[in-house]
Amino acid sequence: MLNGDGNMSSKVTERALNLIKSMPRVALNNIKPLPHTAFKKKTDRRGDRKKKGRGDKGQGARGTWDPLGYEGRQNPLIDTSPRERYYAQYAVRRQYPPVSLLDLQRLIDLNRVNTSRPVDITSICNTGLFKFDISKNHFGVNLTDEGCDQFAAKINAEVQWTSELVIAAIEKNGGTITTRYYDPQSLAALYDPLAFFKKGHPIPKCKLPPQDALLYYSDPNNRGYLADPEKVLEAREKLAQKYGYKLPDLEGDPFKEMLLMRKDPLQIFFGLEPGWIVNLRDKSVLKPKDDDYLRYYHSAQ
Amino acid sequence: MAALSGTTFLRIYHRVLPVFINATRSKPVIATSKYKKCILHHKLANDKVSVCGLLSVRQHSTSFSASQDELDQNDLIKDFEVSHEEFKYVEQILPSPTVPELEEQTQYPTPSGWFPPDEATQAQQKYLIRRTKNHMLPVYSHTQNTWFGTSHFVSIKKIEGDIWALEADLREHVLKTTGQKSVNTHVHEVGRFIRVRGQHRDLIAKFLLEKGM
Numbered sequence: 256m257l258n259g260d261g262n263m264s265s266k267v268t269e270r271a272l273n274l275i276k277s278m279p280r281v282a283l284n285n286i287k288p289l290p291h292t293a294f295k296k297k298t299d300r301r302g303d304r305k306k307k308g309r310g311d312k313g314q315g316a317r318g319t320w321d322p323l324g325y326e327g328r329q330n331p332l333i334d335t336s337p338r339e340r341y342y343a344q345y346a347v348r349r350q351y352p353p354v355s356l357l358d359l360q361r362l363i364d365l366n367r368v369n370t371s372r373p374v375d376i377t378s379i380c381n382t383g384l385f386k387f388d389i390s391k392n393h394f395g396v397n398l399t400d401e402g403c404d405q406f407a408a409k410i411n412a413e414v415q416w417t418s419e420l421v422i423a424a425i426e427k428n429g430g431t432i433t434t435r436y437y438d439p440q441s442l443a444a445l446y447d448p449l450a451f452f453k454k455g456h457p458i459p460k461c462k463l464p465p466q467d468a469l470l471y472y473s474d475p476n477n478r479g480y481l482a483d484p485e486k487v488l489e490a491r492e493k494l495a496q497k498y499g500y501k502l503p504d505l506e507g508d509p510f511k512e513m514l515l516m517r518k519d520p521l522q523i524f525f526g527l528e529p530g531w532i533v534n535l536r537d538k539s540v541l542k543p544k545d546d547d548y549l550r551y552y553h554s555a556q
Numbered sequence: 557m558a559a560l561s562g563t564t565f566l567r568i569y570h571r572v573l574p575v576f577i578n579a580t581r582s583k584p585v586i587a588t589s590k591y592k593k594c595i596l597h598h599k600l601a602n603d604k605v606s607v608c609g610l611l612s613v614r615q616h617s618t619s620f621s622a623s624q625d626e627l628d629q630n631d632l633i634k635d636f637e638v639s640h641e642e643f644k645y646v647e648q649i650l651p652s653p654t655v656p657e658l659e660e661q662t663q664y665p666t667p668s669g670w671f672p673p674d675e676a677t678q679a680q681q682k683y684l685i686r687r688t689k690n691h692m693l694p695v696y697s698h699t700q701n702t703w704f705g706t707s708h709f710v711s712i713k714k715i716e717g718d719i720w721a722l723e724a725d726l727r728e729h730v731l732k733t734t735g736q737k738s739v740n741t742h743v744h745e746v747g748r749f750i751r752v753r754g755q756h757r758d759l760i761a762k763f764l765l766e767k768g769m
Contacts (some may be wrong), residue, residue, distance in 0.1 A: 384690070449650055527642065539638050542637040544637065
């Protein structure tokens with residue numbers, strides 16, 4: 256029995272350890288306060304009906320006016336009318352500053368963006384004409400549909416947010432588009448690559464999108480980077496039928512290789528892997544070989 | 557005490573207070589702002605937190621590079637491969653230090669509606685407005701909020717030649733197209749710019765483009 260118990264406990268320990276291994280690391284985004292630390296919301300205010308929340312007697316109770324919005328014991332308007340909180344949790348929401356298709360076309364016309372390479376957030380930031388800031392919760396660019404009729408370039412675009420009309424406008428010209436999530440740490444490197452490389456830090460691995468954004472980035476209709484590529488091809492044809500244009504043939508395209516260039520979900524720069532360190536002075540790239548290091552930078556967790 | 561000499565942070569409930577400890581004295585000297593000092597003294601008096609309690613204070617550095625801890629050389633990764641080939645991918649990402657030169661387009665205006673200045677039409681004018689380094693017209697609109705309301709202005713910069721002739725042309729064009737009785741302008745001969753009161757940016761820009769600027 257003793258042996259049996261011992262085996263069982265070791266098995267339980269082993270299973271628990273395996274479970275912990277498969278779980279995400281403890282970080283600021285997945286911890287929350289203990290249940291007893293939260294304040295309970297005060298719902299029963301019957302005791303306050305005669306005193307108007309001003310306490311008992313004295314100058315505090317008598318030498319004051321009614322509280323703002325007090326309607327003589329009945330429920331005030333502010334409590335009875337429904338709230339429409341357009342700016343609820345504004346400080347923690349993800350922001351996607353807009354860049355229109357007309358802006359992008361102007362950048363291409365004036366040779367500010369190189370269309371022979373994929374166009375991503377870095378190529379837009381490198382023009383110096385648009386500013387993004389992670390401290391303002393800017394999670395990348397929203398490509399908007401202004402100028403969709405004038406847009407004439409064939410590009411491989413990678414944006415963070417977009418609409419159906421923009422996808423149609425780009426694919427009509429024979430281009431491709433992907434919506435891609437980047438976490439703030441990666442975005443800091445993408446917004447200003449030169450400043451990032453000067454720090455000498457390893458290139459970060461990109462985290463997976465948060466739960467409320469996962470659906471968007473795995474939807475083929477949004478050309479999400481986590482969507483099934485075959486379903487994306489189907490969605491391209493469906494969109495062409497919906498808007499009534501002939502989808503240019505991607506197979507026979509001379510720029511097919513460029514148009515289908517995609518980053519790995521963990522990768523933030525083309526050709527450079529997470530964990531590598533860039534040496535700007537010697538014009539070289541350092542690739543650490545340590546096993547633990549590589550395991551960290553090549554796993555999604 | 558000697559190990560604690562310097563600035564540390566003392567945590568009291570949810571407050572984190574910077575504390576300066578001088579090792580040469582027998583008692584720590586606590587240098588904080590007046591308000592924080594009061595709280596600290598109060599806590600010391602009520603809860604009888606002795607000076608020895610400070611010894612358990614942990615030092616927090618603002619960043620890894622600011623920490624004074626010596627690095628363990630064994631923790632550093634020394635085994636890595638150096639690649640000069642992959643640096644071409646870095647060069648593709650780095651921004652151009654200057655505005656790239658324009659490429660010749662097959663037709664003007666371009667799909668976004670841009671076209672270069674027309675030198676033949678320019679030569680007929682008494683004045684010249686140079687394009688900016690971004691190949692755009694230096695015509696800007698701005699608002700000014702004051703106690704008596706909001707004022708709208710359009711400023712035209714980088715003017716060369718007869719600035720008063722340009723002002724007369726602008727005045728005539730704005731009055732004719734908008735039907736206003738008057739328009740206020742401000743000509744700066746030294747700064748080589750003109751300000752026009754009103755929301756006339758697009759109107760003025762179109763006028764200047766027709767003049768070949």
